[in-house]
Amino acid sequence: MSMWKHHAIFEKNSLVLLVGILIVIAIGGLVEIGPLFYLKSTIETVDGVRPYTPLELAGRNIYVREGCYLCHSQMIRSLRDEVERYGHYSLAAESKYDHPFQWGSKRTGPDLARVGGKYSDDWQRGHLNDPRSVVPGSVMPRYGFLAETPLDFAHIQEDMQVLAIEGVPYTPDLIAKAKVDIKAQLSPDDPSVADLVKRYPKAVAHASLGGEAGPTEQDALVAYLQMLGTTVDFKLFDAKANWR
């Protein structure tokens, strides 16, 4: 086949090979990256998805730090068995404020995309402290130290500023009130919770176990876990319009 004769040109001239590689990568890049500039077709229009509250964001940082994504996915795939077990399949819109997203692909533990509200705060705490106490066959490590580690949220406003640059709608007002909101979300009986919910619809306040010492890392992680998958009301979601 004479075609292979021309192939020798690439094999013998490194510069030609380089140009060839660039052209091939450029095509791949255009096909894969190009459409991302037209995100309207990628991310559905869904009501309810909101940015994380500062406390949830702090909890998310701990989730990322501890590498929870190495065993838990946050992506319910559009397969019958998954929808039967975990609930409605995940929407792109539900992780549009995740930088980086925590979809994961490893399921040593169950998917967590809709774990929010499924179990009580006490269960989440007990399970983090000693997973075997509630799930006898669990292989999850203990994360009891989170309950003893004070939450360091000194830089939460910088976190929010960076996310705002990446497109998360954290307004200067939300950023300014970040530390107030962290305290509010850990004071369920405080009137300040109403303001928090105004800023972050459906936010739920959780009792802190940190007491006088202030919030713990576990408080933040539980707040994050308890909101996962709770923002979208699927009764209002037009699934058929978003088939893809």
Next chain:
Amino acid sequence: MVDNTHQDIDAATGTATTGHEWDGIKELNTPLPKWWLYILYACIVWSVGYWFLYPAIPLPGGHTPGLLGWTSRGAVTADLQELQAQRATLVGQLNKSTLQQIAADPKLAEFARAYGRSSFGVNCAPCHGSNGQGSAGYPNLTADRWLWGGKLDQISQTITHGARSGDPDGHEGNMPAFGKDGILTKDQIGQVAAYVVSLSTPTTADVSAGQKVFAENCAPCHGDNAKGNPDVGAPNLTTKIWLYGGDKATIQETLTNGRGGHMPAWGSKLDPATIKALTVYVHALGGGQ
């Protein structure tokens, strides 16, 4: 690839070499087996079909939908509809029947228990245990002792609205923190704990002091005879079934700090037929009232 201009045939095998030589070693350029090569070409040709039949080419503002109109979300919706159709007869009967009718119909009750069991495994087992046996802080559902009542309607109410869940129809009512809130002194708590232990483990010791404290502080919820009250979720204290532990130290801790476990409201997460099935399953677990 074969460089035909410098064809160099290896004498021993009769195969062309690559034309390179490293310290006297030459590399044979054995051609790919024909059967393999043609299967590769056939696959390439086959793949072109997918471009036309399935969503393939990303474009600004969308992508080519493909002639079959297939979407992964459409596919899962169809799968779920098929599943619903399979279950339609029996799930339809669950929807139409009252809990009592389901429990009374052997065939429907059997389906409800099987359907409920699979939902229980996913949703309830993490707290109540894979067989409903519970653990410290999470009620045992197999003992026919019910915090909020063990009749079908009561179980259904608990599953749908939860306990201390924030649902306006959920069960409310906490065990007060008698110690922390300064209602009882440490001594009184010790006395009443000893009395409560004596209710299920008879003792010859004098617990009359504790009995008096009990009558004044605990009886309004737990009842004069300590048999509990499902209306406020007050457990029966005369059995050996304990939610948090029945030893004196644990009871003292309960009295000091109070208790109030949370159960989520499942009404917003599960459909009515599943809740009915769960109710019948849980009811059967404990023997049912």
